[in-house]
Amino acid sequence: MSLRALVLVALAVAIAVPAGAASAAPSASELTKKINKSSAELEKVVEAYNKLNEQTKATKKEAGSVAFRLAPLEKKLDDAQADVGDIAVAAYTSGRLSTATALLGDSDTLLSRMSALDSLARERQTTIDTFRSTRDQLSADQERLATVRAQQDAQAKELNARKKKIEADLDKLYDLRKQAYGSSTSSGSSYSGKIPSVSGKAGVAVTFAYNAIGTPYVWAADGPDGYDCSGLTLAAWRAAGKSLPHNAAMQWDTVAHISRSELKAGDLVFYEDLGHVALYVGGGQVIHAPTFGESVKLSSVDMMSPYGYGRVR
Template sequence: MPSARILLRSLVLTGLAVGLIAPATVAQAEPSAAELTQQINKSSSELEKVIESYNKLNEQIKVTKATAAQLAVKLGPLEQQATQSRAEVTALATKAYKQGNLRTADALLGDDGAESLLDRLGTLDYLARDREQRLADLTASQQQYIDQKARVDATLAKQTAQAKELEAGKKKIEGEISKLNETRRKVYGTASNAGSKYTGKIPAIDGDAGKAVTFAYNAIGKPYVFAADGPNGYDCSGLTSAAWRAAGQSLPHNAEMQRDRTTPISRSQLQAGDLVFYNNLSHVALYVGSGKVIHAPQVGESVTLASVDMMTPQGFGRVG
């Protein structure tokens, strides 16, 4: 077949192929609402892990700062004591030197000088050694605290560096939230589903657990806010922390650390006020009884009442 005819035939076949493929490509361009919803849930789940890591580091930095401050308070008086003892020893040495020379001359001129001199020098030597020992003890104690403070400072410096890294991560998180919001607009027509305040009857529960549960019911409808623990918004561990803070109990703002701070229980032991953990300890909710929990779900949603089996529970903990 002549080359011109082959070329013409190739162009015709290519054009036909393009015509057959193009419509199918256009038809698959936009994902369905169901696919977008699945994408939102998957992205939100991954984002929550990053948010909880951010919360955990913030809690660790708080503890390190408090420890460093306590050591600094202890080091101050210790340094003053060491300085005073050093001055006492210096003054004693100077006095001993001066008096020793004078008494040596007196001993040479007096009848009982030798015995008197030995007694005096022995007493001065004892006092000097006593002061030196006290100084050594104080210096050792001071050094111990200095070493501890140095370790804390090193830890604090490391965590401060990590906090700077997380600050950059925070910007990335906010960027991901913006993408999620845009996807939510495509599916729901809005970036956030505004919740409604709970108007039903709040269960009457005795003790601190009742205070925590009441707080959680009153938080229903408030928006999920990244790394927030109220009063205008919450993330998951921020809500449980705030609820138990209202009951006089302190919980760290991190799901994993809350698990470590609570007493493990079985599902059959669940009582109102207990914590329920999900998603590899990146999500936590407050159990309120009757198979229900209150939690801050994810970006774009609000604090809500849900089934304890909204996800597969991976642990239960009791506060106090």
């Protein structure tokens, strides 16, 4: 084939194959897989953030308790030190002014007074020593708590940086999903069916969860306008008067562990190596806040392989 013929063939191929065809846009199913993967990774970061937030709140509460006890203790210490100063002055003055009395007679009375003052001073000093020891311990606690808070602040910055990166990745994927489906999120609707009747506090939690169906997933939120997975179970049981931490793994550490056969409405079902949690509502179903772009919904208890089951104490 001549050179001219080869050129004509190459031009024909170039015209027939559009530019960029080698890197065709991903299909809708491929986009969904990427979004689900990124969402799962981000949810782990969110749960780690929630755990850190719970630990930080506990540390701040402890620090506040230390500060509350430290302030009145320091005042008592100052008062005790002033008392000992007065005692010392009184003992010194009594000793000097009573010299003549001691020489002229009744030395037993003077010695008795001095002994009593000395005993009182020692007693006061013992009190001061006790106060000082306690104050030193509380000061040491404050330093320790300050160190812990500094560590947690550093961890929070790291988690925030990771969250921003994954959210940036999700934004790109959502743009592609919008191109494929016309919307980057799935709209949710409230539950209109009959809510099963469950007795006791578990019933309150189950009813709350049903009424939350259709509420959007919002990271690190515990309602009322949005929930993440542990935020939803927290809010449901908070309505029933029970307190749960805002973290799936910490909730696992709080509940009583039960078997699948013992599962009842109101119990918690854990997934993804404690990265996700849902509320069991009976009939083989759970209500949960799935992930970014979705809303609280009713799903099969086997939507994923369960990690374990727990009952709120």
